Amino acid sequence: MERTLSIIKPDGVAKGLAGEVIGRMEKAGIRICAVKMLRLTLDQAKMFYAVHKERPFFESVTRFMTSGPIIAMVLEAEDVIKKNRDLMGATNPKDALPGTIRKDFATDVEKNVVHGSDGPQTAAQEIKFFFSDLEIQQ
Ligand code: UDP
Numbered sequence: 001m002e003r004t005l006s007i008i009k010p011d012g013v014a015k016g017l018a019g020e021v022i023g024r025m026e027k028a029g030i031r032i033c034a035v036k037m038l039r040l041t042l043d044q045a046k047m048f049y050a051v052h053k054e055r056p057f058f059e060s061v062t063r064f065m066t067s068g069p070i071i072a073m074v075l076e077a078e079d080v081i082k083k084n085r086d087l088m089g090a091t092n093p094k095d096a097l098p099g100t101i102r103k104d105f106a107t108d109v110e111k112n113v114v115h116g117s118d119g120p121q122t123a124a125q126e127i128k129f130f131f132s133d134l135e136i137q138q
């Protein structure tokens, strides 16, 4: 069993897409083992996206991530990192396959509804950023 971190970003929460996104995950056989709603501070958003700090979109995306509440979740399934990334679709909705969350709901390359960890190491790191062990259902 593998775990990954998923976030419904401020645009997804504001558009009322939480049920839709979680429904797609559950239909794909993914188990939600932790969930919380919170609003990031700018410092927290910069820490979360630190890997992108030299990129031109860093300022904008960190501001966007603080623009409203988000829903952070720990997902569990076999091969769930890839399964979740497949459900999400490409970063830019223009490149995302039909039927993916980003193709169906994203506004643009920044406001793209969902985050998903991109590998086992980032998944472990990102899960720890949001959740303590006690908050994750076994
Ligand atoms: N992003 C952006 N412009 C870009 C690339 C990324 O605004 O050209 C934002 C977008 O919200 C994306 C996030 O920064 O989801 C993190 O980028 P990454 O390349 O890690 O994409 P992801 O893993 O989310 O598909």
Ligand code: MG
Pocket (backbone or CB within 6 Å): 116, 118
């Ligand atoms: Mg990424």
